[in-house]
Amino acid sequence: MHADTVVSAARDGSRPAVTPPVRFGVLGCADIARRNGIPALVADPAVRLVAVSSRSADKARAFADRFGCAAVTGYERLLERDDIDAVYVPLPPALHHEWIGRALATGRHVLAEKPLAVSLREVTGLTRAAADAGLVLMENFAFLHHAQHARVRRMLADGAIGELRHLTAEFGFPPVHAADIRYRPELGGGALLDAGVYPIRAAAHYLGPDVRVLGAHRRMDPGSGVDVGGAALVASADGVSGHLTFGFDRSYRNSYTLWGSSGLLTVQRAFSAPPSLRPVVRVERQDHVEEFTMPADNHFARIVAAFVAAVTGQTPHDQGRAAIEQQAALLDAVLRHTDRTEG
Template structure:
């Protein structure tokens, strides 16, 4: 596999896309084509017409079939927005062909799958990066700064909710065989946010997953976590809700609340609320483009050998946490 095209500041990662998912259409491909250090070469789908629709908007060559895209000799990397249950299979195949991989969240359906993917990336000396876009937005760094500065005193608890309205019939996220269900789709956001704010040492002490017997997947869930020091996290998620995307940190002297935590558009100026006994303050933060930021980070990982934000330890730890939540969950119907 040849290196990224060009030299010096003109170098660009030649990327192909495996799958024509909605997240690619709405968020990631617009960011890719706007990034000068990445060049979209091809888009693959099992449906040739769908691949053409994507390339007519974003450029590149349409390819019928994922294997045919991997067999090309003009790529440095692939972006994989396929269903979660297909991430490991296609990421491993791409890595073994010498391609860097940007894969949609969550990285895998289990810690075992994540370990195979990371082992393959290490053996191939290729980058494997998970596309958890919210981590690249500056609003979370501001929350962490306020907590570290003691603005809410001793941290006591973290609460988070991420829910979306019911999905249309036949949606891929309803398919158990493709890694569907609310835990892997929306539940991973509150779990990852808890690790971001409370650290990696989290113990699931209880969970409930509500399973739809007709669909065969969980459609909602609640999780209780604790840290060794006794800080708790209460998480709720699902795709049978009115839209909600927020978290709060509650301490001995106050509370921080952040709305639009996970999917703020690039033009939005987030509002952070700091609540104390006799004072409520609202801070309007700078707008930030988390979609562009994650694409720039991937380009830097490939071209400049800058390690991705989340290394192997975090990726394995997050996958392990999902396993443990699933393992302790009480199932409701």
């Protein structure tokens, strides 16, 4: 398990571990829940999906029929049930603070889509509440659980490209439908919170806990008022730099490259590798190129398993809070540098 996105019960036994199967409720019927989140939940033998909720009765019923669980109209009604141990929250980012907070207040463990909330202030309030209550809180950066990234870390440690000097990471895709919530600032729309969180999390993963933002730019959409693209320059305390780009105003790109003193290491489909894909890691040296084909892996299933292990007390997780808060601090810093640049 990565020391990335978990806050868990105190080791003093302040909250007893849940006995499997972990009974789940889902707050919201987002597309990512339909495609990835809920299928990973129902496929895990240590999970029982109890109910799915939506503000729309029809949408809740459609999801419930598809995944074999109860339909609940209204998020608060789901939290009133007494047969749920944990909730999965795939709501728009601006709704996370309220509903994650409500779930924690009712004693539920929470697996939430990224970003955990829209500011460091909101995030620290949630991580503090989870820690105080002895509850597991996980931010769903599933890509970090894919086996290809563990292999890359080993290759770096083994000196495959010498000493790391620079990271570039990109996640972008063509424009989405005009009615999509990504164009609604009141719901936490925009490319930074949707696509930018991935290269930023990759920078923290490879450059360490002291990585900082040196500068940033966002391209704003005048019609909606949200950012549709951007970039950030980052660096670690020991001088390793990074250039991160993101957007939903461009052709598809989903990769990172680690540039070392003696070579390059590139990962394609870094952030959204489908379960059937055998990803390829490419290593380039002066006059030599190697490609390593990784086994197929399901990072959605892996993060559900990691969450379940935390909730059931099989694994201790006591460093996740710092990583969650670091991610929020980096997002805040990108916004501050953008405001400073545009102001």
